[in-house]
Amino acid sequence: MDGKKHPFPSFHLNIDPADFEPADIAERESLAVMRPSAGFWGEGMRRLRRNKIAMVSLAVIAVFIVGAFVVPFFYPYSYDKMDKESGNLRPLQHSDAEKARMENGERVFPHFMGTDQLGRDTMIRLLMGSRISLLVGIIASAIILLIGSVYGAVAGYFGGRADIVMMRIVDLIYSVPDILIIIILQVTLKEPLKKLAANVPGFAWIEKVGVSLICIFIVFSLLYWVGMARIVRSQILALKQQDFVVAARALGASSGRIIRRHLLTNCIGTLTVTTTLQIPASIFTESFLSFLGLGVAAPMTSLGSMASDALSGIWSYPHRLISAAVMISLIILSFNLLGDGLRDAFDPKLKHDSVKG
Amino acid sequence: MVKYICKRVLAAVITMLGISVITFALMKFVPGGPFLAEKAPSAAVTAALEAKYGLDKHPVEQYFTYMKGVLRGDLGPSIKKRGRTVAEIIAAGFPVSAKLGAIAIAVAVLLGVPLGSIAALCRGKWQDNLILVAATTGISVPSFITASLLLVTFGVKNNVTFGLATPAHYIIPVAALAFLPMSYIARLIRSSMLDVMGQDYMRTAKAKGLSQAVILFKHALRNSVLPVITYLGPAVAYTLTGSFVVERICTIPGLGNEFVSSIINRDYPMIMGTTLFLAALIIVMNVAVDIVYRLVDPRITFK
Numbered sequence: 001m002d003g004k005k006h007p008f009p010s011f012h013l014n015i016d017p018a019d020f021e022p023a024d025i026a027e028r029e030s031l032a033v034m035r036p037s038a039g040f041w042g043e044g045m046r047r048l049r050r051n052k053i054a055m056v057s058l059a060v061i062a063v064f065i066v067g068a069f070v071v072p073f074f075y076p077y078s079y080d081k082m083d084k085e086s087g088n089l090r091p092l093q094h095s096d097a098e099k100a101r102m103e104n105g106e107r108v109f110p111h112f113m114g115t116d117q118l119g120r121d122t123m124i125r126l127l128m129g130s131r132i133s134l135l136v137g138i139i140a141s142a143i144i145l146l147i148g149s150v151y152g153a154v155a156g157y158f159g160g161r162a163d164i165v166m167m168r169i170v171d172l173i174y175s176v177p178d179i180l181i182i183i184i185l186q187v188t189l190k191e192p193l194k195k196l197a198a199n200v201p202g203f204a205w206i207e208k209v210g211v212s213l214i215c216i217f218i219v220f221s222l223l224y225w226v227g228m229a230r231i232v233r234s235q236i237l238a239l240k241q242q243d244f245v246v247a248a249r250a251l252g253a254s255s256g257r258i259i260r261r262h263l264l265t266n267c268i269g270t271l272t273v274t275t276t277l278q279i280p281a282s283i284f285t286e287s288f289l290s291f292l293g294l295g296v297a298a299p300m301t302s303l304g305s306m307a308s309d310a311l312s313g314i315w316s317y318p319h320r321l322i323s324a325a326v327m328i329s330l331i332i333l334s335f336n337l338l339g340d341g342l343r344d345a346f347d348p349k350l351k352h353d354s355v356k357g
Numbered sequence: 358m359v360k361y362i363c364k365r366v367l368a369a370v371i372t373m374l375g376i377s378v379i380t381f382a383l384m385k386f387v388p389g390g391p392f393l394a395e396k397a398p399s400a401a402v403t404a405a406l407e408a409k410y411g412l413d414k415h416p417v418e419q420y421f422t423y424m425k426g427v428l429r430g431d432l433g434p435s436i437k438k439r440g441r442t443v444a445e446i447i448a449a450g451f452p453v454s455a456k457l458g459a460i461a462i463a464v465a466v467l468l469g470v471p472l473g474s475i476a477a478l479c480r481g482k483w484q485d486n487l488i489l490v491a492a493t494t495g496i497s498v499p500s501f502i503t504a505s506l507l508l509v510t511f512g513v514k515n516n517v518t519f520g521l522a523t524p525a526h527y528i529i530p531v532a533a534l535a536f537l538p539m540s541y542i543a544r545l546i547r548s549s550m551l552d553v554m555g556q557d558y559m560r561t562a563k564a565k566g567l568s569q570a571v572i573l574f575k576h577a578l579r580n581s582v583l584p585v586i587t588y589l590g591p592a593v594a595y596t597l598t599g600s601f602v603v604e605r606i607c608t609i610p611g612l613g614n615e616f617v618s619s620i621i622n623r624d625y626p627m628i629m630g631t632t633l634f635l636a637a638l639i640i641v642m643n644v645a646v647d648i649v650y651r652l653v654d655p656r657i658t659f660k
Contacts, residue, residue, distance in 0.1 A: 175372050177639040179598040180632050181379070187620055187628075188383040284499055291501045291602055292617060304501075311505055311606065318509050325502040333497035340493070 044269065047345035054341025057334035064331055068131035072124060076109040079128040080299035083119035090114045091319055113323050117313070122320060129303040130327055132296055136216055136286040137279040137335070143221040144282075145275045148228025149267075153259045155229070156236030167233070170226045178223050182285065185219040186212075186294045212296045216289065220282055231274055235267045269346035277339035280332040287328050303328045361651065365644045376636050377424065384625050385416045423629075432630035437622045443630035446615055451634075453521070454604065454611035458596040460527065461534035465592065466585065469539040473546025474578060480551065488543060495540025501602040504533035508606060519608035530607045534599050538592045542585055549581040586650045590643035597635055 048054055072079070085097040091114045098108045113122035155166040190211055197206035206214050239245065240263065248258050264271070289295045290304030298305075303324050310320035407413045411422060426433060432443035476488040507529045511517075517526045553559065554577055562572045600613030608614075612631065619627035 171368065172372050172375065175369070175640055175643055176376060177594055177598075177636045179594070179601075180636055180639075181376070183620065184380055184383055184628065184632060187623075280497065284497075287499055288501065288598075288602065291499070293621070304499075307502060307505065314505065314509055315513070321505055321509065325498075325506055329494070329498045329502060332499075333494060336493055336497050 040268070044342075044346040048341055051341045051344065053337050054345075057337040057341070060330065060334040061338065064130055064334075065134065067127050068134055072127055072131070075124050075127070077111075077121035077124045079120065079124050079301060081120065083115070085119065087115055087117050087119040088313075088317070090317070114317070114319065116309070116320065122323065125301050125306060126303070126323055126327055129301045129306050129324065130331060132213070132300065132302040133283045133286060133328065133331055136213065136220075137283040137331075140217055140220040140224070140282040140286075141275050141278040143217060144225045144228050144278055145271060147221060148225035149232045149264060149271060151225065152229035152232030153236050153264055156233035157240055157255065157259050157263060159237075163233075167230075170229055173223060173226045174230075176223065179285070179288070181223060182219045182289065183292070183294060185222070186215055186289060189215045189218065210296055210300060212294075216286055216295070220285070224278070224282070228274055228278070231270060232264075232267060235270055236263050239263050239266050273339060273343045273346055276335065276342050280335035280339070283328070283332055283335070303331075358651070362648055365647060369640045369644050372640055373633075373637055377427075377633055378420070380629055380632050381420050381423065382416075384629055385419075427633065432633070433626040435619075435624055435627045437619070437624040437627070443626050446627065447612060447631065447634055450610065450612035450615045453609060454597070454600050454613055457521075457527070457530055457604075457609070457611065458534065458593070458600060461531050461596050462538060462589070462592055464531055464535040465538035465542055468535075469542030470546055470578075470582065470585065472539070473543040474550055474573075474581075476543065476547040477550035477554065477581075478573075485547075489547070492540035492543040492547075495536050496544070498536065499602075500533045500537060500599040501606060503536050504529060504603045504606045507532060521609055526607075530603050530609060533603045533606075534596050537599075538588075538595060541592075542588060545584050545588060546581055549584050550577055553577050553581045583650070583654050586646060586653060590639075590646040593642045594639045597639065 083095075085095050087095075089095060089111050091112060092110050093114060094102065094108060094110070102108050111121050111123065113126060115121055116125070151166065151170075155163045155170075193206055193211045193214060196203050197211065236259075245258060245262055248262050253261070286295060286302065287304035287307075290302040291308045293305070293308065295305055296302050306324040307321055307328070310317065310324060314321055404413070411419060414422075423433065430444060432447070435441050435443050435446060438446065472488050472492070476485045476492075479485045512529055515525065517523070517529065520526055521530075559572065559576060562576050567576075597613070600611055601617050602613075603609075604611045604614040605617055612635075615627070616631045616635070618624075619631060
């Protein structure tokens with residue numbers, strides 16, 4: 001009954017006799033059709049798809065991933081190629097040498113974001129910079145996920161004295177001022193790692209990936225897994241009381257199997273959300289470090305070091321600073337918004353927890 | 358309560374000792390020493406210098422000598438800034454940074470709490486969306502970006518680009534340092550206030566006929582401000598580390614600026630001393646915040 005149509009309550013018994021006729025087969029079938037039951041992922045994804053902000057940030061992240069990992073292969077300039085004749089160009093400007101070449105009928109690819117003082121194309125450097133940021137964010141979060149979930153699960157599952165000792169260690173690491181230790185590790189680890197790459201045969205890959213990047217991964221994975229471990233432990237503590245765990249144990253499953261197959265799979269929502277929110281935190285710290293000059297080494301670049309380089313030409317070439325600033329902020333913002341969306345979709349209970357970082 | 362405080366203080370002391378050992382070991386571990394300049398001094402000079410600063414002794418012995426000094430408030434001499442001790446440099450730089458940081462945190466709390474409350478009260482309306490978007494942007498923009506963008510846009514026009522000569526010079530560094538904590542607090546308050554407003558006692562208060570203002574300030578706000586207290590510890594840590602970059606961008610002679618130059622100069626006693634000092638500060642703040650939180654919120658039991 002629609003209240004607007006009937007301003008006064010009716011005391012008549014309004015019965016439509018048609019409502020009481022037996023349903024025919026077509027009607028019965030139409031009632032029987034239900035939404036196909038969706039699994040955990042299907043249900044969560046359905047909620048996520050309805051969240052416009054999360055979907056837009058997912059699209060932005062996809063654009064960044066394509067831009068950072070695919071576009072550089074086809075881009076006519078390279079991030080470390082210097083061109084003395086076309087230094088300090090403004091966006092879409094051409095140097096005299098390039099203009100001469102264009103007059104000869106040659107096609108010169110435009111510098112969308114201009115060039116830096118060494119004549120390197122800023123656009124490709126921005127793309128390579130976001131590649132570093134994304135790599136750091138994703139790999140560091142994967143390492144943190146691995147260490148944190150295993151540690152938290154073991155502590156939560158075995159409980160007792162093991163749990164107490166393990167969580168004391170977590171508390172200690174948690175109270176360590178992270179940035180200070182990261183800076184010190186970053187300062188001190190670089191040289192030994194370089195030596196390791198040069199002298200020990202099995203470690204040549206370190207040079208390939210970049211000493212500073214390895215450094216960042218090491219320090220992040222040493223310090224940042226504790227937040228993840230705490231969250232996973234609290235989940236496991238609640239889960240291990242449930243009957244299916246008792247059943248699994250009664251059927252003779254080993255502890256390792258119970259943790260892997262039954263406990264961690266049941267925390268998958270929490271793990272997804274926490275890992276996604278760890279990505280922007282890692283990118284944030286990486287950009288901070290490279291702004292201080294402790295990030296990746298030249299000629300490789302990162303958005304933080306580009307912002308720091310741009311400071312010297314801030315009055316004449318503000319677009320360099322602004323472009324790097326917008327890129328970093330946009331990457332971190334989209335991951336944060338996606339993480340918020342994932343949390344709403346997969347794990348509404350997690351609202352108050354957050355990962356350190 | 359006393360037991361709890363003792364436990365926390367003990368844990369803090371252990372953490373500090375751990376940090377001092379790790380920092381000291383790492384400092385000894387690095388190759389490039391402080392006397393490796395482009396024009397390398399002769400072996401005899403280097404040996405004499407190392408003897409003067411006690412760098413030729415066994416590392417464990419060096420550590421104990423150093424820690425004895427630390428307990429007396431002596432953090433050793435700065436190697437690069439001749440004639441000044443680390444303690445002097447910290448004493449000169451810290452008040453500047455502390456003042457800046459305190460103002461930034463005050464601004465963050467004083468703006469973040471009302472913004473978060475407004476968002477919670479107007480849940481789902483445009484005010485809420487606006488504040489949420491702004492706050493999410495706020496936790497996504499690193500402080501060095503806020504600082505440098507403000508410098509380009511606002512600083513040049515008003516000629517307040519470096520130093521802290523007038524109150525107007527405080528605007529850029531304070532805004533850069535306060536933006537993230539403010540956004541975080543606004544988000545925190547919003548979610549905790551929404552939580553509180555769903556509680557039964559809020560309905561009771563309304564049913565008793567209390568005015569909106571009393572309900573809001575006496576019942577809702579007082580309960581939802583509690584999480585902000587726990588955030589103050591991390592906020593202090595954030596403003597301290599944020600000061601490294603912000604002081605550099607705005608050319609402020611604070612401790613953050615000194616710390617970054619000591620890293621670039623490989624001034625070991627300075628790095629070590631500043632790290633210990635800042636770490637102690639952050640840890641003490643965290644312990645203090647936890648204790649205050651338990652005093653303020655009687656619902657938390659002492660274990």
